[in-house]
Amino acid sequence: MAELSERRDKQNLKASLSELDVKHCPMLRALPDGLHDLDSLEQLSIRGWRNLKSIAYPSGGRSFPSLCSLEIHDCHELVMMVKPLAPFLKKVSVVELKSLQNLPRFLRCLEKSQFLEQLTVVAVPIFMFNSSGYIWPFRRLKKLEIDISRLWSEENRVAINARIDYILQECHFSLGELTLTGLDVWKCLPKSIQHLKVLHSLELEGFGEEALPEWFGHLSSLTKLCLSDFTNLRGLPSMQSLTKLQEFHIRDCPKLRIDSERNKLSSHTLIYVNGHKL
Template sequence: MRMEVFLDGRGWLKLDKLIDVFFSNCENCEEIPMFGLLPLLKYLTLDGLNNLQSIGPSFYGGQETRVMFPALERLILSNMPNLTAWAEAEVMPVVETRKCREQVFPRLEDLKIKNCPKLITSPSHFPCLKKLEIDTIESDFPLTKILSSSSPTSLEVLSISRISSLTSLLPHLQGYQKYLRELTIEDCEKLRELPDDLHSFQSLIILRIFECPSLQSISYQSGQKGPPSLRTLEISSCSELSYLPSEMIESIRCLEDLSVTRCNKLVSISIDLGELPCISRLEISYCFELRNLPKGIGRHSKLTKLTIGGFSKSIDFNSFQTVLDDIGQSKSLRNLSLNGWKHCDSLPYQFQHLTSLESLTLFDFGMEALPEWFGGLSSLSSLSLCACYKLRHMPSKEAMQRLKKLQYLIVTCCPLLREMCREENSPDSEWSKISHIRHIGGVGPGF
């Protein structure tokens, strides 16, 4: 408890030079040492203390310590299934001009709490916290307490995962609109609403929302804009999400990365990419009720990566054809991943004009052969074919030889093509068409 160890024959050795402590898997430990006494400690991890039920005041070093954890920059609490309480420090009276909370964690910038499901209390003294991650706890009270104690001007990154009681972010983020730069929300099954003032998050650059099945829409009022600095917006596996405000998304002029995946009730993403001059990556996939798609793909000069497909079978035909035409006209695309349907017996002919394409992934198409014009994709260096169960034939050997830059061929779940490539010397073998490619996976004589 004095942060000293006894060395036989040499007396007591102070541990006051320690900078990094990893205190792990001491399953019978019931009380945490007085780490707050270590004047140089920068990094502290408490992990796998299964028997620990509380982190008491002694953790901070006792009242005689004027500044507790004076150098600590990063603190991690993880995998403590019985931890229920994390107590406040017992702070000594100080001069009136000095705030009490500045005596505790005066330099702590990074706090992570993971897999402490029973934790229901936490301290309220984090004056300069920049990054907060909370993952797998039942109560949202620690989140409330920590955010209420931190300075809104300091917190830049907030990650919230698997907080089972969390229903709304509205009360938690009050005051953080001006400086928060990155917000990630994941697997919060009861979360119903996001802040309705997203437009006021002036510094927000990254917004990620994953696996929030109770979230039905993003709150939005007509004429309201999105976060003005947002560059990355990712939404995935929100099974009840049925509405995305296109007007709000189009207002984010610096948006570079937009990804919407596995949102099974989403019907429309009718944004015009012409309103997003900086967009370079777009992914819209596995939204099986989606009937309306973005427009303006072909007119966009900065779009380099596109993943698209897995829509409703009743998708608007004209909308889909427009997208295919737009893709075929693109001069900037370098990476394309397309999810088709099993009844698609041919590749969209529009793709033969994608001479700048470097990487192509085709998933779930029903064609038996790749077209001869495939050999005109002169910049192609990587080709992946996945779940094309009817595919038997590659283009002709002459067409494949024209793909001078093709270095990688990956074939997955294409059983007929694999069979056709297995017999190296068979007159019907497809192997001779592709054997010159340097890196091949999934097909060939060895498979």
């Protein structure tokens, strides 16, 4: 009877568990057996597994059929990641996976997730796609966060710029929130930002611009703008026409004298410098 009861409990768990958040399991090198059998799992978060090497693809061909949210963070030894057959995925976040080798293949598998709306890729190597003619499939993205500073080298600078521009072009009718981190050796922002029709939140960090381009004044849907670590930035374009802009945040922009630039902003825009409201 005890064995039968235990089996029934496992079946109930498999049928009912919808959220799983697993943190800091230093001894585990792989996911527990049976995790892929959780057919009702909608949210999966794996964080801080410092010895996790691989998230294996199940031999039976099933992988999280109900999953809507997948977060894998701070798994520095992870080399290979699951290729989910998860058609209902809406949110994917991969952060601080410094050893990961199959990110392009993983993203290709997400093509079947037609409802994907949020994608975060931070501190993950090999973000570029090597195959020529690759088509970015996520044209319904509403929120995108990319840290390209970890990928930079003099050799791949042009390729990365072109890839980011291409990605933004493919999302220009849907993307509402964009967070982008670059490097101060990059003297210009991706030009495709100006064509994002419904962009309402823009956070940029670490670019080497001395002055923002004039097209910033045409981002008419913006309600929030954040500039961080623009070490060379000295001037702003006229943004008085951005009547929807409610908050303008500036952090670690030492050469920007906001007192002399604030007349370029609408009078109702709230200005914050290093977290302090002016």
